[in-house]
Amino acid sequence: MSAATLREFDLANPEEHAPAVDAILGANPFVGISARDVLASLGQFLRNVAAHPDQFRSRTSGFLLDLMEVAAGTSEIKPEANDRRFADPAFVENPLFRRMMQSYLAWRSAMHDLVGLSTETVAGDDWKLPAQERFAVTLLTEALAPTNTLLGNPAALKRAFDTAGRSLVEGFRNYVNDLLTNGGMPSQVDKRPYEVGRNLAVTPGAVVHRGKLCELIQYKPATAQVYERPVMLVPPEINKFYVMDLAPKRSFTEYAVAHGLQFFTVSWRNPGPEDRAMGLDDYVNACKEASAIVTAVTGSPDLNLVGVCAGGITSSLLLGHLAASGDRRVNAATLIVTMLDSSEPSMTGMFANEESVALAIEESHRKGVLDAGSLARTFAWMRPNDLVWHYWINNYLMGLDPAPFDILFWNADSTNLPAKLHAGFLEIMLRNPLIKADAIKALGTPINLRNVDCDMYVLAGQTDHICPWRACYRASRLFGGRTEFVMSGSGHVQSLVCPPANFKAKYFTNPGAGSDPDGWLKSATEHKGTWWDNWLEWIEKRSGDKRPAPAALGGGGYEAIEPAPGRYVHKRA
Numbered sequence: 298m299s300a301a302t303l304r305e306f307d308l309a310n311p312e313e314h315a316p317a318v319d320a321i322l323g324a325n326p327f328v329g330i331s332a333r334d335v336l337a338s339l340g341q342f343l344r345n346v347a348a349h350p351d352q353f354r355s356r357t358s359g360f361l362l363d364l365m366e367v368a369a370g371t372s373e374i375k376p377e378a379n380d381r382r383f384a385d386p387a388f389v390e391n392p393l394f395r396r397m398m399q400s401y402l403a404w405r406s407a408m409h410d411l412v413g414l415s416t417e418t419v420a421g422d423d424w425k426l427p428a429q430e431r432f433a434v435t436l437l438t439e440a441l442a443p444t445n446t447l448l449g450n451p452a453a454l455k456r457a458f459d460t461a462g463r464s465l466v467e468g469f470r471n472y473v474n475d476l477l478t479n480g481g482m483p484s485q486v487d488k489r490p491y492e493v494g495r496n497l498a499v500t501p502g503a504v505v506h507r508g509k510l511c512e513l514i515q516y517k518p519a520t521a522q523v524y525e526r527p528v529m530l531v532p533p534e535i536n537k538f539y540v541m542d543l544a545p546k547r548s549f550t551e552y553a554v555a556h557g558l559q560f561f562t563v564s565w566r567n568p569g570p571e572d573r574a575m576g577l578d579d580y581v582n583a584c585k586e587a588s589a590i591v592t593a594v595t596g597s598p599d600l601n602l603v604g605v606c607a608g609g610i611t612s613s614l615l616l617g618h619l620a621a622s623g624d625r626r627v628n629a630a631t632l633i634v635t636m637l638d639s640s641e642p643s644m645t646g647m648f649a650n651e652e653s654v655a656l657a658i659e660e661s662h663r664k665g666v667l668d669a670g671s672l673a674r675t676f677a678w679m680r681p682n683d684l685v686w687h688y689w690i691n692n693y694l695m696g697l698d699p700a701p702f703d704i705l706f707w708n709a710d711s712t713n714l715p716a717k718l719h720a721g722f723l724e725i726m727l728r729n730p731l732i733k734a735d736a737i738k739a740l741g742t743p744i745n746l747r748n749v750d751c752d753m754y755v756l757a758g759q760t761d762h763i764c765p766w767r768a769c770y771r772a773s774r775l776f777g778g779r780t781e782f783v784m785s786g787s788g789h790v791q792s793l794v795c796p797p798a799n800f801k802a803k804y805f806t807n808p809g810a811g812s813d814p815d816g817w818l819k820s821a822t823e824h825k826g827t828w829w830d831n832w833l834e835w836i837e838k839r840s841g842d843k844r845p846a847p848a849a850l851g852g853g854g855y856e857a858i859e860p861a862p863g864r865y866v867h868k869r870a
Contacts, residue, residue: 334653338433341426346411356410363403367396374399382444382682387451394451397443405438425650432679439681445689453694464696471692482674483688486705487698493710494862497703498539500551502861503850504564506590510575510583512564512863513590514538515850516550520557523847524840526628527559527595531584531608531615534718535669537710537866538564540793541605543703547796549829556833558840561591563608567868568715570665576717581614581739588615588626593853601839602630605793606764607722609635613731616751616776617744629752629839631832634764634792637731637746637775641768654727658720667719669711680762704790710869732775750778754835756828757784758792759805770814781835782810782817785828795827804828 346353366372370392376383387394412431443449447457447465456464475484491497502516530550532538541562542550553560563584568575591600604612609632616630661667677684691697699705714722730736735743753776757769766784773782785792786803795802807821824831851857 334429335433335436338429339437342412342430342434345430353411356407359410360403360407363407364400367399367403370396372399372403374402376402382442382686385450385452391451397449401441401443408434408438436678436681439686442686445686445694447694450690450694453690456695460696464694467696468693471696471698475692480670480674482677483685483692484699485677485684485688486709487701488706488709490701491703491706493537493539493866496544497706498537498542498862498866499545500542500548500554500861503857504859504861504863505594505851505855505857506587507858507864508583508586510566510568510579511587512566512865513587514562514564514861514863515591515594515857516554516560516562516861517850518557518559518846519551519554520846522843522845523557523559524837524842525559525595525844526597526599526601526839526841527561527591528553528601528603528836528840529588529591530560530562530603531605531612532563532565533606533608534565534580534611535607535667535712535714537707537712538562539862539866540704540707540790542862543707543794546798547703547794549793552796552829553833556837557843558836559595561587561594563587564863564865565712566865567712568666569713573662573665573716575715577611577614577721578740580611580718581618584611584615585618585740590853590855592626594851594855595847596853597841599626599628601836602627603633604631604635605633606635609633610637610722610725610731613637613746613749614737614739614744616749617746618739618742620748620750621742621744627751629754629836630749631754631756631836632769632772633756634758634761634769634789635755635772636764636768637772638768639726639729640732641765641771651727654723657723658716661714661716661719665716666713667716669713673709673711704794708790732771746775747777749776752778752839753780754832755780755782756792756832757782758788759784759786761789761792763789767814770817773810774812780810782807783828783831784818784821786823792828795829797827797829799827802827804831806831 363372363374367374376388376398383398385394388398389395409431412427412434447453453464471484475482500516502514504512505515506513530538530541532541542548545551550560550562588600588602592598602612602616604610612630612632613635616627619625619627688699692699725731725737728736731744731746734745734747737744753773755769755773757764757766759766761769770782770784773780784805785795786805787795787801803826804824805818805821806824807817809820810817849857
């Protein structure tokens with residue numbers, strides 16, 4: 298990739314230049330991955346290969362034949378179409394660089410073939426061991442790519458020559474800065490252009506309630522009339538709420554308010570070690586209290602609820618609790634990229650076992666919180682090419698600064714989790730209690746999602762590697778009311794930030810839902826555009842009549858405290 302390409306950045310369409318956007322893990326408080334886990338998986342891989350000597354010799358012979366063709370210049374090995382590491386013309390035109398690339402790709406392919414060999418006899422239901430071995434081998438093979446070195450990267454060599462070595466000096470400066478300020482990981486985003494409250498999270502509104510765990514923000518109506526039934530959004534606890542209120546024209550909140558919805562959002566406080574005893578019950582209760590305030594402010598007897606990522610898990614527990622209590626305050630609910638069934642193979646559950654969960658809980662209990670900053674650095678290795686090596690090359694070998702990008706700025710603005718809340722989420726992931734009746738309690742009531750009979754809108758991302766769409770589909774089948782399942786044509790975070798201006802956006806619908814997710818997709822209808830429009834049509838039908846917009850924010854005993862985005866969003870982890 299040329300220096301000019303790396304420098305240019307179209308702020309109107311940033312996804313085109315940010316390979317990390319579809320790889321970041323977003324708001325998912327799952328089990329971390331330690332060096333011990335990786336080494337153990339590599340050891341298991343080697344033992345399994347050693348147990349199949351005949352197959353190993355056969356596949357090694359194929360690799361040696363590939364190397365002979367590479368040396369003779371007759372190899373047809375090419376990188377995958379989406380592998381941008383070898384985009385420089387030198388990997389085609391220069392015999393040395395071409396052979397280097399082909400040799401590496403042949404070795405990489407052979408290693409992954411051996412992963413397949415080592416896991417051929419694993420039982421079909423035990424997907425975690427093969428996934429762990431493949432992940433460990435992927436870490437090894439991607440780390441040893443020639444493009445990660447100066448001599449193996451023709452674009453970096455050319456830039457060093459063109460700048461008379463200045464790029465190497467700047468790269469070393471970037472490396473030292475990341476070593477001192479970013480835990481030794483290459484920075485993914487230029488944070489300087491962004492400021493929360495100035496050009497992010499700027500939809501007008503006010504904080505109408507501030508509690509120990511959260512603030513409640515009411516947004517100023519943008520239309521003369523508004524729907525009588527309000528909407529309350531529950532964001533993920535591990536990231537700031539403004540992923541749904543990014544820059545103007547990219548804000549779901551702005552979009553909802555512009556179409557006449559009375560919109561509220563919860564803004565979680567960033568907890569410290571002193572909050573270690575705050576658990577799922579406390580967060581569910583905070584949402585319950587916030588919902589009561591929303592109805593008091595608007596004078597509506599009920600509301601529509603929207604839960605995002607981990608906030609969708611909290612919202613589901615609240616819905617189950619309200620159903621068990623006979624409380625009808627939620628008229629309809631939306632779950633966005635929320636995984637309630639952890640049995641589906643996913644990156645979030647790959648290392649979730651009794652031992653790793655116990656160690657993770659012990660570590661957060663010792664600290665008092667799950668340190669979201671260090672966790673994010675660990676999680677970057679889940680997608681090493683997009684989240685580590687791309688920026689290693691850009692920042693250090695090319696000597697460039699990372700590009701500005703609002704989603705990556707948000708992703709870096711993380712929030713801690715109290716130790717008890719972290720333990721609660723991990724227990725849900727490990728035990729998978731939400732798919733069974735009365736297997737978990739919230740606020741003292743057994744949870745049976747089948748008793749939640751309000752209308753539901755469940756959104757998944759087709760290429761979501763965090764909350765696989767099939768798991769989200771199964772989540773949509775857990776509830777007892779009418780459920781509309783919709784699938785966005787993009788990944789995890791891109792499904793959240795999907796404004797109408799995104800010309801690549803698409804989504805799928807199929808009213809004939811059955812038990813088979815693949816059958817649903819096979820007969821689904823593809824639509825061009827954003828799912829936001831589809832959701833708006835759905836929510837408007839469940840928002841009651843229109844009435845004149847309120848002249849001021851607050852009401853019902855809850856007055857405006859300070860302008861949005863409030864105080865809690867500014868506290869850094």
